[in-house]
Amino acid sequence: MNKKRVIGTLLAAALAVTSLVGCGDSSSGGQTAVNTGAKQTDGKNLPELTTEPMEIILWDIATDEPAKSTQEGAVQRFMADYPNIKITQVHQQNDNYKQQLVVAMSSGQAPNIYVHWGGGPMAEYYNSGYANDITDMYAKYDHPEFIDAAVAQSTYDGKMLAIPFGGLSGCDIFYNKTIFKDLGLEVPQTIDELEDVCDTLKANGITPFSLANASKWTGSMYYMYLVARHSGNAEFDAAYTQENGGTFTSEAFIYAGEKIQDWVKKGYFPDGVNSLSADDNQDRALLYDGSAAMMLHGAWQVSGIKNDNEEWYNENIGVFRFPEDSEAKAKGVPQDVEIGTAIGMGMSFNCYNDDGTVNQDMLDACYVLATQYYNDDTYNNDQLSTGTQPSIKGMEENIDDPNMKIIADVFFNASNVQLWYDQYLPASVTEVHKNCMTELFGLEKTPKEIGEEHDAAMQKALAEQ
Template sequence: MKRKVLSIILAAALTGTMLAGCGSSAKQETPAVASDTGAPVSEQPAESSATQTGTSGKQTDGKNVPELTSEPLTITLWDISTEDPGKTTMEEAVQRFMADYPNITINQVHQQNDNYKQQLVVAMSSKQAPDMYIHWGGGPMAEYYKSGFVNDMTEMFNTYDHPDFIDAAVAQSTYDGKVLAIPFGGLSGCDIFYNKTIFAEVGVEVPETIDDLEAVCDKLIEAGYVPFALANGSKWTGSMYYMYLVARHSGNEEFDAAYTQEGSFTSDAFIWAGNKIQDWVKKGYFPDGVNSLSTDDGQDKALLYDNTCAMMLHGSWQVSGIRADNQEWYDENIGVFRFPEDSEAAAKGVPQDVEIGTAIGNGFSFNCWNADGSVDQTKLDACYVLATQYFNDDAYNQRRLDNGTIPSIKGFENTIDDANMKVVADIFFNASNVQLWYDQYLPASVTEVHKNCMTELFGLQKTPEEIGQEQDAAMKASLAE
């Protein structure tokens, strides 16, 4: 593969492209279901014909992995783990690798999440992209590949050991039949956390339909509670409501059409979702000043803790955060349920088991090239081993479980002991489709427009039709480039 030079317009916008499922049959490591600590305890033995690492004492010994260089080598890695527990988890994986391969130095750079995609595009435009970097899959991953900053790992994935990833994770790491990323972040589902004590006090049950949800919200307001803790200063938090309402009203059909612009962000499901949100804002389902509250500062959780709000739609990573803040309060009060169904859409045959979240959390892609545009196989081999054997090893996966994230590896759903995470896992593993967060799936330029539209929507500044037109214009511009 000859590397193409990324045009300057990529710094302004990335074009979106739909992901395709992976049709290859990989040679996979099969983790045992669990040891008594909850971590996998064994992996598939290497085939005798494979190239093996030969030095004793490495945790890759006996694995079917590439033999890595004994010469000095430096790899630059970008991630977005600037705070614990993620920062320590990422650094420990790198330290385990460098302990086994002391001749290889990993220059690990922690980037801030908010501007990460833009920073990555700028680095690519200036030919300073890292050798190994994280992303969320979706349209941007496809564009990184088409612009020459992703190595095709299909052959390696089919040849060497790697964890037995769930099918959805492989699909989210694949484009045009090519494996372009190694999953490592784990499953993150989006569901509604609720205060069981408040629900019992008010006398309401977990809702199964959106009509039921609205009835619960009305009763909560009558009892003096704000239904939802939402801090939309970050914008993507409000997007979760928008995404779920669109998905419940149309499955993935209308979003897929809007993404390619064969349809529109002003189609029925988007207008219905926007109108529903603005109706909820007017009814008081969200806190006052919702667009000025920050989820990064925990202001949404604080509204749960002081019993101002009874529910919070959020990612499953909130489990570890709430438990860490107050395990006793969490155990006594917090439950979780899936976003309710649209009964009218269901009656028309619209699938109601499309969920919002990610099957990979993050993926690692590799940017390993020689000056002449050929693949730097020495560096690529090291990146592959680091991503598959250290960011997905027993220690890393146990850390993920401890922090409330389910590794996207078959068998790990059976290791969960938290009741709420069991609910999330059951919802996730039974979904017909998992729609990646819009702000991660959409091209970078469209993402910014989409997030700004969420401010306008929840602030009642623009109508659903107007924000749909804004998103259409951004998508058309991105596709044109």
């Protein structure tokens, strides 16, 4: 593939926005290995790595603890075993990351290893010539026994394009157990009951939901769940293909948009919700000071909150699945579609020579780093210690955090796990979707107008494929 090829559609989308999905990564406390002469890869079926000097550039979003220490620890263990190979690790801010990655690709300066969330962007990275096909390597060499869903989310067009490393990330509602107990509130099972809870919280001067929507993907979680509870996967799948009358203005999308705007008007979200930043943990701050009682978010919040104050977390935080739409359920609509990802994040490799041929020595090193050090016992135990479940078979048996047990049970009992829209949709549609979340929560446009924006973007993306 020609590595100087400019990925125009991705660049145009990236330059139009500075925000990014936050299906964040969670782990803790990395350890630096000391080279004793024996490698932790000894005896395994892996490619023999070069003894010549080599530098590999790695981009990630591990700017905060505990992820930063864990991921740096994996790199240090690798370099202790292979001192001739230097891994230059660059930590990028979450919200700017995708834009910076696409700009780097468009200028031919893409890193050799980069992290992402799978979905449509991963496919575009590959189609644009910036992701190695590792299908044959994955079949030939040792690797962790990833769960089937993680392998599926790392695959496009029958090709393995990434190595999972971030863990399962279900999306559920975190809530302050102490506030609920003090106000005599029960965990809601239906959306009607959830609204009753919200009204009681409001009457007691507490904002129901802590939401920081400056990043836009955070607000999308509410939209996705309301669509899923009202129609299962049916209406989203139809809108995605734009076939057989499929449209983002169908009943479930209008229902979701109207429900969110009703909640905004009732004060269920913080004032200035579109200006609050999840990257700066402004949503968590509202939980910490008791200003808000609930937060719909990904499972990575377990490690984040525990890292901030584990004692407070243990005393105050519980979790429950997004409540059911009782009217839709009565019509036979499945209520067990959940939102999230089976990989958390994946690592793809951009290992090519100047003439466009594969740099196999570099690709071998990247494969070993990703499969054997980012997924070794130290890394996985660090993840488990903070409540993150690696996407590896059998790891669910080691969960001891009660909230993570609930999240895992919800995840594994789902009839389907819908990948975040802003990763599942084509990149150009993703940007429209996220901008629409600003318009939706800002009461700037109607749900129908927002659906029409989605349709126009989806039709354009399909026509360009």
